[in-house]
């Protein structure tokens with residue numbers, strides 16, 4: 001017998017061959033009908049999985065999952081990916097199956113297939129999927145040992161799966177498969193009991209992908225879809241997707257001339273800010289710069305490159321090498337020696353004696369003097385000899401982080417407790433070598449400007465500094481109408497020794513951060529074990545007007561860099577002490593922040609941020625001179641204003657200004673000219689009537705001064721929770 005513990009605290013005894021579905025059946029037939037999956041002893045599993053395998057835990061905790069549980073949704077979506085794969089295999093010859101996981105609300109499956117699938121083919125695939133769902137066939141799991149599993153995949157003609165068993169799953173003794181009718185797939189699961197649980201689905205798009213995400217591997221076709229437990233949920237979700245498409249910053253950025261990215265001519269992920277986008281950015285930068293000055297920050301500027309040694313000191317090199325651009329070498333042989341060191345440091349001993357001889361010769365040809373290098377010396381000595389040569393050469397890194405430069409500014413002179421807190425800020429541009437597939441318009445780029453600052457303070461000052469940065473971040477977010485946010489406080493994992501800094505300081509810092517958040521009445525959640533090894537942090541998670549969540553501002557405490565850079569200050573006791581470093585960026589990066597703003601506002605920026613705030617529209621040639629006079633008055637008051645002097649009808653001018661999302665139009669005809677007035681037209685509310693120039697100036701100036709945000713139409717769509725990535729592959 002197996003004793004089962006239900007969430008309500010009741011225990012029931014089940015026979016040895018029972019499943020979660022049997023548990024449900026024991027409660028009521030109605031419950032058994034709606035069970036989608038189960039959580040057994042904390043594991044998300046099939047409702048049909050025999051409970052025997054967990055019998056060591058007794059009583060065994062079981063939670064039955066129905067359509068109301070978020071976890072059930074991802075199980076059903078992944079099952080829908082199987083159904084899609086089955087349909088594709090019915091319709092096409094020679095399909096190689098790769099992986100089919102769930103990402104948030106979306107599932108996909110990667111297929112190796114010679115024939116190109118397009119969106120035109122979706123109705124036929126969906127039709128076939130509907131047939132499969134209607135048959136309600138069960139998903140049956142079975143286990144095979146390695147040899148049998150390989151043989152089965154080979155029989156099925158699934159060479160990618162064979163390769164995966166040999167490589168990614170080399171450690172597994174037993175492998176799980178799922179059968180649904182004629183469709184058999186290597187898969188860890190879990191799955192819904194039968195295909196009838198899939199209530200509503202739709203295929204969304206198709207894109208290229210590589211086997212295991214590596215561009216050197218076979219090119220695959222990835223079909224995306226979504227699935228829901230009701231038609232209404234699917235409908236709401238598709239509306240949200242449409243709304244997202246309408247707000248896509250890549251499309252709007254092009255349409256409204258905000259930014260331009262050209263992989264072929266400038267480089268992937270490198271953003272060209274066009275005048276309109278650059279205007280928005282410079283206004284935001286100016287706004288933040290003023291706030292920094294008010295709050296006692298001091299500006300600094302640092303170069304775009306720094307010696308590799310600087311990043312060795314900070315620890316950013318070579319540990320994050322994969323996400324950095326290759327160093328710039330001052331000596332021709334630099335690159336050669338660099339890869340030589342890497343090959344030698346390689347665990348796998350990838351350097352043969354023959355290769356080594358060739359490297360020595362090549363180094364000589366390139367004029368590198370490696371006299372100290374002895375091919376017969378130990379590996380460590382050879383690496384040391386090469387590194388010694390390197391240390392005499394100039395090597396630079398394109399700046400991946402501003403922090404080391406700021407730490408050097410701190411070090412540039414003796415510091416006393418009277419100098420602290422020292423707050424240094426810079427709009428610092430950094431470069432990261434993100435994978436091409438990861439790039440996404442302005443949201444994920446290779447060159448980004450952080451609104452970066454580093455605060456150097458005493459442990460006692462941490463609480464006040466943290467409070468001030470939280471308050472600043474709130475002010476910044478609310479100034480652009482992003483007022484729906486919460487804070488995620490990442491703390492260390494208790495009893496772990498992977499953290500730098502004393503236990504005492506961590507405990508003090510964590511309780512200080514918590515105290516500030518409680519006092520501020522901000523909604524926040526604590527995540528134990530999510531802190532970086534160098535300190536606790538607080539991230540702002542912001543919801544935009546259609547309910548999507550973005551991670552923007554961040555505040556991070558750091559006990560590591562002050563140690564690595566040996567930063568000190570003289571305390572009241574006349575003794576040297578180590579300061580704490582706080583990294584913080586309310587925007588995050590200008591690229592990502594403005595990318596999010598474009599989507600949030602659908603490119604219709606509020607008056608204080610709009611690239612072109614006002615446009616003067618003369619009714620005819622006769623009032624052009626007066627229109628110019630009006631333009632000059634507003635320009636002199638600091639407005640970004642133009643005049644439309646085309647010979648078009650005023651209706652056409654209004655239409656164009658509306659399409660270009662200009663917040664206000666000032667229409668001037670003979671009557672306005674005579675009375676010194678302008679007829680104000682609001683992009684949102686339409687005609688506001690004629691007022692004197694002074695009146696219009698004062699009203700609009702006030703709107704700018706208050707940074708009023710009124711363009712955002714609240715979406716009726718509820719927020720769809722974006723779940724974490726689910727992976728059903730092994």
Ligand SMILES: [Zn+2]
Nearest residue numbers: 187188189728
């Ligand atoms: Zn599966």
Ligand SMILES: [Zn+2]
Nearest residue numbers: 402403454583
């Ligand atoms: Zn930093």
